[in-house]
Amino acid sequence: MLDNTNNQKDFLIVGSGLAACTVAHILHQNNLSFKIISNPNLSNSSLIAPGMWNPVVFKRMLKSWKANDLINFLIPFYQNIEIKTNSSILSQRLLIKNFFEQQEIDLWNKKANENLTEFLQTPITFSKELNLSECKLTEKVGIVNKAGNINTLQYIKATLNYFKSFYEEQLFNHSALKISNNTINYNNENYKNVIFCEGYLVKENPYFNFIKLKPAKGEILNIKAENLNINNSIINKDGFIFKKNNSEFIVGSTYSWDNLNEKTTETAKTELINKLSQLISCNYQITSQLAGIRPSSSDRRPIIGPHPKFKNLFIFNGLGAKGVMLAPFLANNFVNFYLKKEDLIEDVNVNRFYSTYNE
Ligand SMILES: Cc1cc2nc3c(=O)[nH]c(=O)nc-3n(C[C@H](O)[C@H](O)[C@H](O)COP(=O)(O)OP(=O)(O)OC[C@H]3O[C@@H](n4cnc5c(N)ncnc54)[C@H](O)[C@@H]3O)c2cc1C
Numbered sequence: 089m090l091d092n093t094n095n096q097k098d099f100l101i102v103g104s105g106l107a108a109c110t111v112a113h114i115l116h117q118n119n120l121s122f123k124i125i126s127n128p129n130l131s132n133s134s135l136i137a138p139g140m141w142n143p144v145v146f147k148r149m150l151k152s153w154k155a156n157d158l159i160n161f162l163i164p165f166y167q168n169i170e171i172k173t174n175s176s177i178l179s180q181r182l183l184i185k186n187f188f189e190q191q192e193i194d195l196w197n198k199k200a201n202e203n204l205t206e207f208l209q210t211p212i213t214f215s216k217e218l219n220l221s222e223c224k225l226t227e228k229v230g231i232v233n234k235a236g237n238i239n240t241l242q243y244i245k246a247t248l249n250y251f252k253s254f255y256e257e258q259l260f261n262h263s264a265l266k267i268s269n270n271t272i273n274y275n276n277e278n279y280k281n282v283i284f285c286e287g288y289l290v291k292e293n294p295y296f297n298f299i300k301l302k303p304a305k306g307e308i309l310n311i312k313a314e315n316l317n318i319n320n321s322i323i324n325k326d327g328f329i330f331k332k333n334n335s336e337f338i339v340g341s342t343y344s345w346d347n348l349n350e351k352t353t354e355t356a357k358t359e360l361i362n363k364l365s366q367l368i369s370c371n372y373q374i375t376s377q378l379a380g381i382r383p384s385s386s387d388r389r390p391i392i393g394p395h396p397k398f399k400n401l402f403i404f405n406g407l408g409a410k411g412v413m414l415a416p417f418l419a420n421n422f423v424n425f426y427l428k429k430e431d432l433i434e435d436v437n438v439n440r441f442y443s444t445y446n447e
Contacts, residue, residue: 096271096278097121102260103285105134106240107404109247110415111283113169114423116251123277124248124255131287132350132380134411138308138338139240140322140330141413142183143207144232149199152410153389153435156206158417159234165416166238173246176239181330183235183322186226187212196230207232221317222370223329235322237330238412260286262294267398281426283402287383288348295395296403298445299438302386304409305348307356307379308340309364313372327363336375339364352377384408392422393438396445402426403438 099115101108104126115122128135141162143155152158166178187193193212200208208230215225248255265282266273272282288303290296312335322330329339342356357377364372385391385406395401404422407414424430 096280097123098280099123100125100272100274100277100279100282101285102126102282103287104128104244104248104255105131105285105287106137106244106411106415107134107285107287107407107419109134109244110419111285111404111422112247112251113165113172114416114419118423118427120423120427122254123279124251125258125260125274126255127257127259128244128248130259130289132378133287133382134240134244134380136308136378136380137240137411138237138328138330138340139243139412140235140237140328140340141410142232142235142322142324144183144204146185146324149195149204151204151207152413154417155413158413161417161420162413163234166243169243169246173250175242175246177243177246178236178238179320180234180236181320181322182209183232183324184215184218184225185230185232186224186325187228187230188226193228193230207234209233218319218321219317220319220321222313222315223318223323223368224325224366225323237322240412262292267400269400272400281400281402283404283422285404287405287407288381290383290403290405295398295401296405299391299403299405299441300386300444301406302345302384303348304382304384305344305346305350305379306341306382306409307352307360307377308338308342309357309360309374310376310378311337311339311364311372311374313337313368313370315370316368316372323367325363325366327360327367329364329367337372339367348381350379350381352379382407382409387440390414390418390436391438391441392418392436393425393432396439396442397447406436 098120099122101124200210212228215229272279391406425432
């Protein structure tokens with residue numbers, strides 16, 4: 089186990105969502121010391137996210153941003169965490185897409201021969217061959233490889249338990265930070281750096297609130313459906329459904345940019361029920377409805393890197409709707425930037441927001 093007992097730790101991590109937990113694992117892999125401070129009750133996003141990843145943007149049949157790099161990194165990353173924490177987190181799944189027109193099949197075949205070869209199965213599958221029951225599939229369907237989900241709640245629980253000696257549950261008070269060139273003091277402990285992983289609550293952070301996020305509220309349903317058989321696949325059509333455990337399934341998700349609170353709504357419930365009616369044909373019971381706020385950025389790219397003035401303060405945010413896929417690769421990019429002076433990926437570099445910073 090890492091010696092994390094030095095007087096001055098390398099990092100203070102603020103937050104305990106997907107961003108913070110992933111940064112902690114990558115720091116740990118690189119023998120950097122840290123403490124995590126978080127009040128996990130402040131944000132639901134990572135705790136309720138279905139945790140899915142999908143390499144393909146269906147609307148235009150494009151590869152998701154950096155899909156090859158991100159997926160090749162995330163699978164061994166989460167597998168390694170499963171071993172390290174002795175928990176079950178990762179499910180690799182086939183993602184099924186219905187086809188309604190011949191045009192969609194033609195586009196699929198074309199893309200499968202171009203830059204989506206790794207992700208799109210060909211030839212096209214007849215849904216009968218999948219032996220699924222009570223789900224609404226068209227006669228021919230497309231299957232995406234290398235999709236899946238992580239159990240985000242389990243990932244966070246297992247991580248915080250693994251790092252329990254370096255974790256303190258408390259509200260972080262930004263005004264208690266004492267920053268000098270070589271050290272940062274917080275509650276009488278010294279750190280070389282602080283990395284803020286506060287999700288949409290970065291708006292309350294006086295150092296980084298110059299970054300205006302465009303957060304998106306989202307809601308999901310958990311349902312029970314005894315007769316539904318979709319094996320280990322994800323069925324995607326406007327919304328999505330996949331199996332959580334024996335007879336429980338997750339149905340997602342809604343997007344809303346108004347009323348940014350974490351309360352569930354009847355409007356979202358109705359929207360999810362409508363999505364579900366396009367996905368399955370059997371009876372079901374809703375067991376719970378959950379809401380959270382995605383920390384999406386205005387240009388839909390993550391936001392990572394140093395503060396414009398205080399070079400020992402960092403941000404790791406803006407994971408939006410794709411935290412599971414983005415966090416591992418980008419946390420590694422961040423640590424290589426810190427340790428080896430490698431460049432941050434340009435699209436995610438916080439410096440694109442520096443012009444909005446007023447001292
Ligand atoms: C309905 C829904 C569905 C989603 N589905 C998916 C999906 O299928 N796949 C996917 O990849 N992503 C999905 N997401 C997005 C995903 O949840 C986010 O990308 C990710 O959780 C963001 O993680 P984060 O750590 O940046 O932020 P958060 O999860 O918001 O974490 C921020 C952390 O900081 C803590 N914090 C903030 N301020 C303070 C403070 N002052 N003191 C102490 N602690 C503080 C919070 O308590 C929290 O622990 C979904 C989100 C929603 C809402």
